[in-house]
Amino acid sequence: VLDSVVADVSEHTRKLYELLGILPGTTATTDLLRATGAARVDEALGELVSSRLAVLVESPDRPRRCRLHDVARSHARLRARALPESGRRSVLRLAVDFYRDAAAHADTLVFGDRFRIQPPPARPLSRLSAKEPLFVGRSDALDWLDAERVNLEYVVRTAAEHEWHEDVWRLCESLWALYHSRKHLADCVATGRLGIEAAQHGARPDVEIRMRNQVARAAYELGDLDHADAELAAAADLLGLAAEPRLSGVVWETRGLIALAREQHDEARELFERALAANRAVPDPHGVVVQSYNVGQALVAGGRWTPALDVLDAAADVARATGDAPMLPRIDLVRARALAGLGELDRAVAAAVAAADGAAEIGQLAKFDQALTLLASLAERAEEEPLRAAYVEKLRALRQSMGLRPPAEGTG
CATH class of the missing domain: 1.25.40 (Serine Threonine Protein Phosphatase 5, Tetratricopeptide repeat)
Structure with missing residues (x-):
């Protein structure tokens, strides 16, 4: 039945249908479809919808989204498997590139000048969409990440399967903006394992420290402190191989949060102060604000209200001065x-x-x-x-x- 329906649509619509069978994830935006080589996207998408092969999807973010019906998706994937391997790989390569750059831009909007290992994306945000931007501002960027959450997990796994190791860890680093802000913590642990493996394949101890710390933060927030401790111990073993002082800071910060969870207030404050010193040494204004905020948390937890207010007021002054x-x-x-x-x-x-x-x-x-x-x-x-x-x-x-x-x- 589906073969006969697809045989009756126009050629560019048939190609879009097969493209949707290749792409990772469950939904696609018109911008993604254009980025992966589709032609006459709006016309083809309209024909897929009118043929009852696809539906438009409501989402809180800006782009127009579509998905194939479940049976049609299986059929499209079956047809896509008959296409040349080189063509399918090329489409996946373009999809990973699109999501890697888009996620990096979203992360920058959400978290501003936070410390990142990856370089800025080569393409400006305006080049990732044909009409209106994918997102505008912090809240919009978070909504886009959340709407793309399932697709992004598929993309990370696709990049790992094709051994595109740098893309894996870059995506994982950018996705911290989503996982931390919207608390998709189990997702962070799952994709973080792939990020750790990608860092090991690429012989990047600095990246492995970052990936392990992200998994540790997620485990800590899930209440699995033993798992968090184990990830941090493995990360700490690699600190001597990484020249970036802020990596020590992120490990000390997470250890401080775990100490705070265990009501070890003085130990937490000392760890946060070490992280604060590491960020001041760079200097990294955002890191200074974050670690001052953490010192304030430890002081409040220990009942030292007035010193906490002094630290927090100073942190707020720096945040306002730097646009944080x-x-x-x-x-x-x-x-x-x-x-x-x-x-x-x-x-x-x-x-x-x-x-x-x-x-x-x-x-x-x-x-x-x-x-x-x-x-x-x-x-x-x-x-x-x-x-x-x-x-x-x-x-x-x-x-x-x-x-x-x-x-x-x-x-x-």
Whole structure:
């Protein structure tokens, strides 16, 4: 039946159908289709939809997306296997190139000037799309990454299968922007293993340290501290082979977070201060802000509210001076906890509201979740039950949209 349907469509539509059978993932944008060699894309896509072979897909990001029906996808892949191997490999090469560069641009928009091992993408963002940009701004870039999440995982696996090792680890490094911001932590562990193997194949100890640290961070957030410790121990063994001082800093930072999870507050602060010194030595302003924020977290966890505020205020000044806007909601969130510890509830609420507003504006849903949780707790302390209930309801809706469990009744 499908053979007869495909036989009746125009040649350029048939080629697009077979192209969709080659591409990794489950959906495709018109920009990806053009980047991988499709011609007359809009016309061909319209014919696939009218022939009931494909459907348009709703997504929160900007590009127009399509997917083949499940049976049609299997049929398209079967037809694609009959095509020459060199042609299929060429299409996959173009797809990996497209996603590698697009993910790198998205990462830059989300995290600004954070430390990266990979060079900037050779192609500007404007060259990856025919009409409007793939994404504009931090929130838009995160939405694009999230909409492409399944495709990107397929792309990483495709690059690994073809032994395109540099593409594997570059994609993994860029995807930290998505995994960390939207908490797709199991995905981070799965693709991170491929990143580690790619670094080993390429004899890149610096990259292996970075990949192991990302897996360790994901394991830490999943509550698997033993796994995180094991990854960090392997990364630390390689530090003598890497000249970049910030790699020591990222390992010390993650060790500090694990110490904080184990309520070893003084040890955590010392590790964060070592990471801070490594970033000051470069100097790396973003790294200085991040590690100052971490020092503030450790001080708050240890009940040292006033010193924490001093550190956090200095970090916020650097963030504003350097345009490091994504860090400001994080800093405000910890400031709110310090102010609450001092009993200054009005100032704590103001800081938590600023954190929630800032996180929502740039799509940091995990931090928005934390800010709402804190606001509900502060409202409960102030005996403002209607306000607490409103925050809990917002939090419930947010967690439902993120696929997370709702907050327990009465806990805020």
